[in-house]
Amino acid sequence: KAGVTQTPRYLIKTRGQQVTLSCSPISGHRSVSWYQQTPGQGLQFLFEYFSETQRNKGNFPGRFSGRQFSNSRSEMNVSTLELGDSALYLCASSPRTGGHDNEQFFGPGTRLTVL
């Protein structure tokens, strides 16, 4: 079974631009979560989608948004990029069978550099 895939793997943008990152979960997984990883703040939760609905949201500005499609694939968008948005963006999927004991499986991440 293929793992979580993320595209693109690397991205360079300039301040003020916007960017869209894509995540394909493990086949059969219905929950997709996004995390931002920076050297200073570590890993921080952005948001989680389940059945095309945002279920949870972290403490990030409205410039960060996402969506999930009917095939469970997810995209996240960052508008008006700032230098501080440079980070590794990780996507995770889980079966989300209804309980709270769902193991999270992470993709390789997208490295975003904002110049």
Next chain:
Amino acid sequence: KQEVTQIPAALSVPEGENLVLNCSFTDSAIYNLQWFRQDPGKGLTSLLLIQSSQREQTSGRLNASLDKSSGRSTLYIAASQPGDSATYLCAGSSGYSTLTFGKGTMLLVSP
């Protein structure tokens, strides 16, 4: 708000040693705790998941324990190898798929 702390931040050991990585969390109402491994510039690899009703989980040379009452989890690595060198992260689940991560322990195992 859940906070997760990992001690030590970095650890260097010779090959063959047994070692323990520590993780503490402030909210005992976690649903589960997951240990991950991250190699430089890579994504996270899930090592062990301990559900709130469990006390420990084992996989090969790895053993993780969970004590909700004291807010602690430990990851025990037996007979360490150079290939174990990586950053180890623990994360508590506050509900469904929301994980709160510690800052990690960077492990270096020298031959």
